[in-house]
Amino acid sequence: MRVLVTGSSGWLGRHFAARLRQDGHRVTGLDLAAGPETQVVGSVADRRAVERAFAFGADAVVHAAGLHQPDLVRTRLQNFVDINVSGTLALLEAAKAAQCSAFVMTSTTSLMIDRAIREERGDAAVWLDESHAPLNPRNIYGTTKLAAEGLVRLFAQExxxxxxxxxxSRFFPEDDDRPTALLSGPNIKANEFLNRRLSVEDAVEAHLAALSHAQQIGFGLFIASAPPPFTRDEVADLKRDARAVIARHFPDAAELYARRGWQLPRSIGRVYDPSLAEATIGWRAKTDFAAVLEALRTDAPLPFVHDASYVSPKDR
Incomplete structure (x- = not known):
């Protein structure tokens, strides 16, 4: 298959493009920044760059390019519209003209988080799945990604x-955008595998599953996150005393954390549920909180990447 991958120099894009090549597919990479997996340097908002990329031939598109949360402090609002919305539209129109068999778009769970959820105002954790509504993104990033999702749905239907x-959910290697002096970067990432994180390897597998099932399902929207060890009936306990809930599922977690000088979360305000992806496209993340604990238990390398010095190629 000939696959056009946008964002091919980025963290997800370069991993995904390399995996496609490994599986025998012919890949064309389109990115603002040069890189080993990028054949066309340009923006998805530039229709001439999109045309150059499609000139290599494309049977499917995996659209991983876009402006993200960190870009909020360093770019104009209009750029979010140009790249995340207009760029997606340009790709969809080109994919339609090329009679592509699949269009897979990387979106974000961030667009599901309004201010109330972010500030954890309720008495219980919020259990988030694809039925969560109404959606009220709290910034231009989430707003434009939600609009782009709507375009993908529209082109499928019309x-x-x-x-x-x-x-x-989160799979970036760099430090959190809201760091805390109390927890190290690896500690924060390990905690997030309880409710809101994904390894880049599992993100790649999710996109592969989406690509292979697109024709069968016509249109689908799925949360891609590590499976939480909790159940919906534990949401009040998670908000009140997450450590007690974690201890019910993982009795040695506190001891394993203590050996590293890490801390478990005292409260969890939201949980992403990826079970629809497993039921529909057969994808389930391999790296979860149990895998993190097993690495601590056996003194093995952590099953995720942390690189505090990482800078996206487009920002260098």
């Missing part, structure tokens, strides 16, 4: 272009 949207 033009028969099979589309899958993946709302991915």
């Amino acid at each position: 033009h028969g272009l099979p589309g899958v949207v993946l709302r991915t």
